[in-house]
Amino acid sequence: MIVVTGATGNVGSALVSQLLAEGASVRALTRDPERAALPAAADVARLDLGGDLPQPADLGALFDGASALFLHAQAVGAHTAALLEAARARGVRHVTVLSSGIIQDGADTAHPIYVQHARLEDHVRESGLAWTALRPNAFATNAFQWAPQIRSGDTVSGPYPGAVSAPIHEADIAAVAVRTLLDDGHQGAVHRLTGPDPVTNEEQVHAIGAALGRTLRFVEVPPQDVRPELFPHVPPHMLPAILRTWGEAVGVEPEITTTVKAVTGQPARTFEEWATDHRDAFSS
Ligand SMILES: NC(=O)c1ccc[n+]([C@@H]2O[C@H](COP(=O)([O-])OP(=O)(O)OC[C@H]3O[C@@H](n4cnc5c(N)ncnc54)[C@H](OP(=O)(O)O)[C@@H]3O)[C@@H](O)[C@H]2O)c1
Numbered sequence: 001m002i003v004v005t006g007a008t009g010n011v012g013s014a015l016v017s018q019l020l021a022e023g024a025s026v027r028a029l030t031r032d033p034e035r036a037a038l039p040a041a042a043d044v045a046r047l048d049l050g051g052d053l054p055q056p057a058d059l060g061a062l063f064d065g066a067s068a069l070f071l072h073a074q075a076v077g078a079h080t081a082a083l084l085e086a087a088r089a090r091g092v093r094h095v096t097v098l099s100s101g102i103i104q105d106g107a108d109t110a111h112p113i114y115v116q117h118a119r120l121e122d123h124v125r126e127s128g129l130a131w132t133a134l135r136p137n138a139f140a141t142n143a144f145q146w147a148p149q150i151r152s153g154d155t156v157s158g159p160y161p162g163a164v165s166a167p168i169h170e171a172d173i174a175a176v177a178v179r180t181l182l183d184d185g186h187q188g189a190v191h192r193l194t195g196p197d198p199v200t201n202e203e204q205v206h207a208i209g210a211a212l213g214r215t216l217r218f219v220e221v222p223p224q225d226v227r228p229e230l231f232p233h234v235p236p237h238m239l240p241a242i243l244r245t246w247g248e249a250v251g252v253e254p255e256i257t258t259t260v261k262a263v264t265g266q267p268a269r270t271f272e273e274w275a276t277d278h279r280d281a282f283s284s
Contacts (some may be wrong), residue, residue, distance in 0.1 A: 001024075001025040001026070001027055001043075001065045001066040001067060002019055002024050002026050002027070002066065002067070002068050002069070002070065002181050002182075003026075003029065003062060003063060003066045003068070003069045003070070003087070003092070004019070004026060004027070004028050004029065004070045005026045005029050005067075005069070005070060005071055005072045005076055005083075006029075006070075006072025006074065006075040006098070007028035007029055007030055007038060007042075008028075008030050008035070008036050008037075008038065008046075009074075009075075009213055010139065010141045010170040011072070011098060011170045011173045011174055011177070012070070012072060012075075012162070013038070013169050013178050014171045014173075015038060015174040015178065016028050016038060016042055016172035017039060017174075018171075018174050018175060018178045019080060019178055019181070020041050020042065020278045022124045022178060022182060024182060025043070025045065025065075025234065026042045026133055027042070027043045027045055027062065027066060028043070028044050028045070028261060029044075029045055029046070029047035029062065030045075030047065031046065031047065031048040032043065032090075033045070033046050035120065036261065037158070038139060040058060045062055047054045047075065047076075049075065049076050049077050049078075049083065049164055050080040050273070052181065053069055053283060055249070058083060058274075059083055059086035060089060060090045061094050062086070062087075062090070063087045063090035064090060065158050066087070066090065066091070066276070067091070067093055067094065067095065068092060068094040068095070068096070068181045069084075069087050069094070069095045069096070069129075070095075070096050070177055070181060071083075071084075071095050071096065071097040071124065071209070072098050072101075072114060072118070072131060073098065073117065073120050074146065075261075076244065080119075080124075081122060081123050081126075081127075081208060083125060084124065084127035084129065085127070085259060087115065087127075087129065088127060088128050093116075093129065093130055093135065094129060094130045094131065094132070094180075094181065094214075095123045095124055095127065095129045095130075095131050095132075096131070096132045096133075096134060096177050096180045096181055096186075097120060097121060097124045097132070097133050097134065098114055098122055098134050098136075098173070098177070099120060099121050099130060099133045099134060099135045100114075100116075100117040100135055100136065101116045101137035101194070101255070102117060102135075103117050103118055103121060103133075103135055103136045104135075104192075111173070112238050113238065113241070113242075113244075113245055114207060114236070114240055117126070122134055126163040126276070130187040130188070131187070132180040132186040132187065132188070132189050132190075132191065133189070133190045133192060133246060134173060134174065134176060134177060134180070134191050135190060135192045136168050136173050136192075136193040136194070137166060137168065137192075137193070137194045137196075137254065137255060138165035138166070138167050138168070138171070138194075138243075139167065139168060139170060140167035140168060140169050140171075140195065140252075140271055140274040141170055142167070143167070143204050143205075143208060143271075143274075143275075144278075144279075145158075145231055145233060145283050146158065146204075146208070146282075147282050150205075150208060150209075150212075151214060151280045151283065151284040153215050154209075154215065154216050154217060154265050155216070155219055155259065155270070156216060156217070156218050157219045157220075157221050157230070158201065158219075158220070158221055158226075158230065159201055159220065159221050159222070159223045159226050159243060159246060159248060160201055160218050160220075160243075160246045160249070160250055161200060161201050161202035161218045162200050162201070162202065162250045163200060163201050163246040163247070163249040163250050164198045164200050164249055164250070164251065164253065164254050165195075165198070165199065165254050166194040166195040166197060166198055166199065166254045166255065166256045167195045167199060167251060167258075167271050167274065168193055168194055168195040168268060169195065169202065169268065169269035169274045171192070171231060171269065172195075172260045172264070172268050173193055175260065175263075175264045175266065176191055176193060176259065176260060176263045176264060178264075179264060180264050185204075186263075191251065191259050191263060192255070192257045192259055193257060193259050193260060193268075194255055194256050194257050194259075194268070195268050195269070195270065195271060196253065196256065196267060196268045196269075197220075197255075197256070197270060198253060198254050198273065200217065201216065201246075201270045202218040202261070203217045203271075204271055204275075206218075207271050207272050207275045208279070208282055210268075210272070210275070211225075211272070211275035211278075211282075212250065212274045212279055212281040212282055212283065213225040219244040223243050223247060226239070226243060238271055240248065241251050265280075
């Protein structure tokens with residue numbers, strides 16, 4: 001049995017489907033099992049640790065019969081250590097943690113995303129469980145930030161059209177996670193994950209347009225004019241640091257790894273494939 005936190009999220013829902021397709025048993029954790037719409041073959045259980053709520057009296061019951069855990073930062077919030085302890089006490093042996101590519105030598109250790117994930121990885125290393133860390137860089141799903149604008153017109157306004165990343169498809173992160181959860185040989189491994197190609201923000205918008213059969217235009221908003229409403233998925237206190245990171249990515253070649261292919265045997269999906277897979281989210 002594999003326990004998946006963040007199971008309704010971008011990576012988690014792909015992971016649940018892929019684990020089930022491999023014949024694994026899955027316990028999918030969500031704050032709201034009624035709303036979750038998880039596959040019927042998954043054992044769906046409630047977990048709400050992301051806020052400041054008291055911990056459920058018996059976290060251990062979540063891990064009955066489980067051998068491995070997929071750990072998502074937001075889903076466990078401040079209670080990561082308690083959850084890991086409950087998992088270890090019930091016989092879970094391995095944890096795969098969804099961390100971030102921001103964790104690397106020379107990183108800005110004061111960056112809020114660095115702080116969040118460094119703390120998460122520390123808890124994992126101190127848990128006494130065998131572990132694997134996934135450190136993806138930018139998700140292709142960040143492009144959902146433009147969905148409201150694309151649904152309502154052909155112009156996307158935003159900062160840094162020239163910021164470059166190598167966006168990774170959530171299905172590829174999930175595919176790597178599957179291997180680390182089901183196979184031996186990933187204990188203590190740190191997998192840095194990226195998509196296959198450098199793509200600017202403006203090129204991402206154009207690729208989404210191509211998937212929709214439309215011509216989309218990117219209109220630059222100066223960073224000082226960016227308001228939090230433009231990025232509803234970004235916690236407002238993190239926006240200045242994230243804008244700074246995008247600014248530093250203009251015209252800079254992003255890190256590109258071949259880890260997806262090395263671990264799964266399949267090349268990482270392109271941003272064009274991602275846009276095609278998700279075109280419905282951008283259609284009105
Ligand atoms: N975006 C990037 O470029 C990037 C890059 C590197 C690493 N990452 C890492 O990947 C994570 C995002 O993964 P994802 O896109 O798969 O996540 P996501 O789609 O945002 O899903 C998160 C899931 O966690 C659950 N959750 C539980 N408590 C929550 C809370 N307090 N706030 C928000 N969600 C909560 C939600 O499920 P229920 O509603 O069912 O409970 C939600 O579906 C980031 O947090 C970060 O750790 C992201």
